[in-house]
Amino acid sequence: MSFASVIVENALRIAEENKAKKVKSLTVVVGELLLINPDQLEFCFNVASHGTILENSKLNIEVAKADISCVNCGKKYDEVVYLCDECGGFVSVKGGKEMILSKIEIEN
Amino acid sequence: MHKIEIEAQIDLLSENKRLAEKNREFLRKKGIKAINIMGAIGSGKTLLIEKTIDSLPEIKFGVILGDVICRADFERVRKHDARVEPINTGKECHLDAHLISHVIEGFDGVDIILIENVGNLVCPVDFDLGEDYRVVMVSVTEGDDVVEKHPEIFRLADVIIINKISLADAVEADIDKMERDARRINGRALILKTDLRDGRGLNDWLNFVRRLKQK
Numbered sequence A: 001m002s003f004a005s006v007i008v009e010n011a012l013r014i015a016e017e018n019k020a021k022k023v024k025s026l027t028v029v030v031g032e033l034l035l036i037n038p039d040q041l042e043f044c045f046n047v048a049s050h051g052t053i054l055e056n057s058k059l060n061i062e063v064a065k066a067d068i069s070c071v072n073c074g075k076k077y078d079e080v081v082y083l084c085d086e087c088g089g090f091v092s093v094k095g096g097k098e099m100i101l102s103k104i105e106i107e108n
Numbered sequence B: 001m002h003k004i005e006i007e008a009q010i011d012l013l014s015e016n017k018r019l020a021e022k023n024r025e026f027l028r029k030k031g032i033k034a035i036n037i038m039g040a041i042g043s044g045k046t047l048l049i050e051k052t053i054d055s056l057p058e059i060k061f062g063v064i065l066g067d068v069i070c071r072a073d074f075e076r077v078r079k080h081d082a083r084v085e086p087i088n089t090g091k092e093c094h095l096d097a098h099l100i101s102h103v104i105e106g107f108d109g110v111d112i113i114l115i116e117n118v119g120n121l122v123c124p125v126d127f128d129l130g131e132d133y134r135v136v137m138v139s140v141t142e143g144d145d146v147v148e149k150h151p152e153i154f155r156l157a158d159v160i161i162i163n164k165i166s167l168a169d170a171v172e173a174d175i176d177k178m179e180r181d182a183r184r185i186n187g188r189a190l191i192l193k194t195d196l197r198d199g200r201g202l203n204d205w206l207n208f209v210r211r212l213k214q215k
Helices: A002-017 A038-048 B014-030 B045-055 B071-077 B097-106 B151-155 B175-185 B202-214
Strands: A022-031 A058-064 A067-070 A091-094 A099-107 B003-011 B033-039 B061-067 B083-088 B112-116 B133-139 B159-163 B190-193
Touching: A002 A022, A002 A038, A002 A099, A002 B003, A022 A038, A038 A058, B014 B033, B014 B097, B033 B045, B033 B202, B045 B061, B045 B071, B045 B112, B045 B202, B061 B071, B061 B097, B071 B083, B083 B097, B112 B202, B151 B175, B159 B175, B159 B202, B175 B190, B190 B202
Parallel strands: A022 A058, B033 B112, B033 B133, B061 B083, B061 B112, B133 B159, B159 B190
Antiparallel strands: A022 A099, A067 A091, A099 B003
């Protein structure tokens, strides 16, 4: 819910700055390591946006992958590990923790 | 009526990051170290804080207790020799840098602040409080698959404490598996096995805290 609230807060600020009468849609990029369930985020967003010019707007959620790969052999991983299964090298984890409000579509 | 598409590109988590850095800077200037203690409900966080205060009288502790309703823990910890600030988070499942910023100003003269986060292994992960060290506490009674089910909180921990080890046989938990899982995702963390009730492993934790004071 706190993630949904921060989306609504920031989107309302931008919408007001642009003298919007209504917000049609928003796009949010969510890093996969935040482990946010998009359905839940959408539900919370609908609750948090109720009674504002964001109400009934479409929330597009794009999940950004983290780059998890072995620094030695380059093997890519889908889950977080510390050592590479293949060569025993260290695995680095980059990104995947961001939350960006990337686009807002408004009517004014 | 015009339709306009705005390229916003706003980092929604930046406000917490900014406040956390402010807290960190504030504490650094005062020479105070802060430890963020995370873990599930009943893992032993409050008892760890009580034992730490009682075992190290040479260190001046401050304690921040975060809970949905904090009174029970506050009543427990205030009996010990430390300055205690409760934070009732209400429906929120984690502490954040903003909540912490309200209370840290009252900790003048303290060496180390122990922060007990709200009991769960999910939400506190993404909210930097401005702490120096992150501690994650689990107990064997949560099941020996608890580490592999919550990789993110263990990946970012500086210390991982596996508690209630004397109950492992009774609940059929494999302590070695828990340690292996923790090591697999976090090679740099200090991993401690403790039983706070009978005191096993407590000294390893106290040594970690003693070293912080000297830093």
